[in-house]
Each structure stands twice: as structure tokens, then as C-alpha cells.
Amino acid sequence: MKRQLVLENGASFIGEGFGSSSEMKGEVVFNTGMTGYQELITDPSYCGQIVTMTYPLIGNYGINRSDNESARPSISGLIVKEVSKTPSHWQKEKSLSEWLDEYDVPGIEGIDTRKLTKIIREHGTLRGKIVSADADPSAVAEQLKKWPLPTDQISRVSTKSAYVAPGSGARVVLVDFGAKQGILRECIKRNLDVVIVPYQTSAHDILKLNPDGVLLSNGPGDPKEVPEAIDTVHELLGKVPLFGICLGHQLFALASGANTVKMRFGHRGVNHPVKNLRSGKFVITSQNHGFTVEPESLVGTDLEITHRAINDGTIEGLRHTKYPAFSVQYHPEASPGPDDSQDLFDEFLSMIESNKKEGASLA
Numbered sequence: 001m002k003r004q005l006v007l008e009n010g011a012s013f014i015g016e017g018f019g020s021s022s023e024m025k026g027e028v029v030f031n032t033g034m035t036g037y038q039e040l041i042t043d044p045s046y047c048g049q050i051v052t053m054t055y056p057l058i059g060n061y062g063i064n065r066s067d068n069e070s071a072r073p074s075i076s077g078l079i080v081k082e083v084s085k086t087p088s089h090w091q092k093e094k095s096l097s098e099w100l101d102e103y104d105v106p107g108i109e110g111i112d113t114r115k116l117t118k119i120i121r122e123h124g125t126l127r128g129k130i131v132s133a134d135a136d137p138s139a140v141a142e143q144l145k146k147w148p149l150p151t152d153q154i155s156r157v158s159t160k161s162a163y164v165a166p167g168s169g170a171r172v173v174l175v176d177f178g179a180k181q182g183i184l185r186e187c188i189k190r191n192l193d194v195v196i197v198p199y200q201t202s203a204h205d206i207l208k209l210n211p212d213g214v215l216l217s218n219g220p221g222d223p224k225e226v227p228e229a230i231d232t233v234h235e236l237l238g239k240v241p242l243f244g245i246c247l248g249h250q251l252f253a254l255a256s257g258a259n260t261v262k263m264r265f266g267h268r269g270v271n272h273p274v275k276n277l278r279s280g281k282f283v284i285t286s287q288n289h290g291f292t293v294e295p296e297s298l299v300g301t302d303l304e305i306t307h308r309a310i311n312d313g314t315i316e317g318l319r320h321t322k323y324p325a326f327s328v329q330y331h332p333e334a335s336p337g338p339d340d341s342q343d344l345f346d347e348f349l350s351m352i353e354s355n356k357k358e359g360a361s362l363a
């Protein structure tokens, strides 16, 4: 069935529908990953967004039972040049199209994704809607212009109640703003005793759990939409070692007095080079963010920049100079993407260990 993608600037692309045939709107963003579509489609950080893949053939290894980063797809729509008609992999359980249909996510293929990506690069991310091919694009564009982007994504994807992933190692409270399973997997691999809590959990309630460290997860939307979480992180600073990932990094920066701003089109993909300013080493990272910490806002704070993106020089890592706390804008848990940065979880554990020793020597 022919379908249409309409952007708020009036641009329209006609393609062939796959997945669900419902109409869906969202912020249109692009991802440069060549593989890892199942992980990114289920990454809760994409909640409310329509994702266009710059790699031209998507779906060729189907959908399997081990690549989900959350229980269901989070995206509002998928745009591709070509969706594979002959997916093949020994773990394949269904096709991308069947799976998206089950979860009511529309897809559209046959789109000139290079042209679309260039529009997004020039104008910044745009609101868009997948509609029927005969809809009037200017009417849809007018409607889109008036549509305020959603602000409630974190409350939609965060866990509703606390749960545990028990282990015999250090106790870590993972604050769930829409956490990817990969983060939990890295904790379980290290035998941590993890308590996963909803995003509105107060600092008081987090500290009552006696954590050795607190991990602030990734999550969708603007970090400033959850001011209560910024206050919580502020209260936790200096009381317990902190590690922030992506949205967690942005909340850590805001809680330390810095500012975040929206980027023109963000970073999304599995091939973003980052420089570690302390070691001088480069890593290839997995990224998915549309906001960034404003460098000028670090003046007067106790934050030090530890990592920078090679492509555009934006901040990719921070560390607190007084308290045991650090963060990265990218995804050390990969899922999808390279495993170059998994040592950051070990760094967090070392921070927890030395903090314990310091606490013991002060007692």
C-alpha cells in the first residue's frame, strides 16, 4: 500500500508501507547505524520519534528474541530505503514488518533517505507524520506545525515500581528514565546487586536502599522535563558515587549547575568517534542523543570535560572535581554498537570500591 511521509516544512515523500498501516507522528531523526535496528527500535530513548535509517537495506536478519532493549518497540515510525523481503538468520523469529505490525508501528520504504537526511541536517530535526498517499501534504504540514512535541515520554517508559536484579556484589540503584537492557546486562555481568527504581524516586528513598553507587540511565526527551530528577541528583551528589549515561549524563550536568541545549540534529548511530581527553585515546561509540551539555555553562561549576566528540567537538563526558561522580553522553553498554567503552562500568566499580575504603577510614 502506497503511503506518505510529510514533514512540517511541507516536504512529502511517497513510498510503500510496511509494518502497521496506522497514521503516526513524531520528531523525525536519522540514525547512521548499519546494523542494530532491533536494539534501536526498542531503545526507550527513541520514544516519540520517527527514525530514518541512512543505511539503505534494513531488516535483512529479521527479529530475534535476544536483541530487545525493552519489552516493545519505542519508536513512532520507521523510514527506510529498502526493507528486506528475504530476512535470514538462524535466530530469526519473524520479519521486521510482521513485528512492527504487531506493535502498531508504521514503516515506509522506497524513500530517498539521503535526501531526507540532508533536509534534517540543514533544518534540524522536524516533526513528521506517516499518512496515506492521497492525504494533502500542505494540510498535514499545517497540522504538524501546531503540534507541540510530547514532553511526557519519560513517565511513559520508566518502570512503574521498583524491582531487583539480585547479585552478591556492590549494591547499585539504577534510576530508570527508560533504561536499556544493556545497562542492566552490564551490571549483572559484574554480579552487582541492582535495584531498579522509577524516575521520580526521591534522594531520601534512594539512600534508604543503602546503595554503594547510583546509576542514572538513558531516557527520552528533554532532560529539563524532569526537574524533580535534577533535584534528586543534586541531593545525591557527594553522598554516593554517581555514574550517568546519556540522559543521566545530562541530568548530572544540570544538577551540577551546567546547562543543556537542543542540538540541530543530534548524534544517532554506532560509529561516532570520541576522544578521551585524559588518556588521549579514541573510541568508536554508540550514540543516541538530541540534547547536549552547553560548554560555556561549565564555567563556575565543579565539572571537568573528560571526553569530546571528534565530528563536532561537543561534550561527551564529564567528571565532578570534588565528588565521586562521572558521566558519558554516549552508550558504554553499546547494544547496538561497539564494546570499546565497557570499561566505564569497571571504572564505576573502582570508584565505588575506593569510596567504600575512604568511608571506612573516616569512620
Ligand SMILES: NC(=O)CC[C@H](N)C(=O)O
Binding pocket: 045, 217, 218, 219, 220, 221, 222, 223, 245, 246, 247, 248, 288, 289, 290, 291, 292
Ligand atoms: N539516549 C538518551 O539517553 C538520550 C538523552 C536525551 N533524550 C537526548 O536526546 O539527548
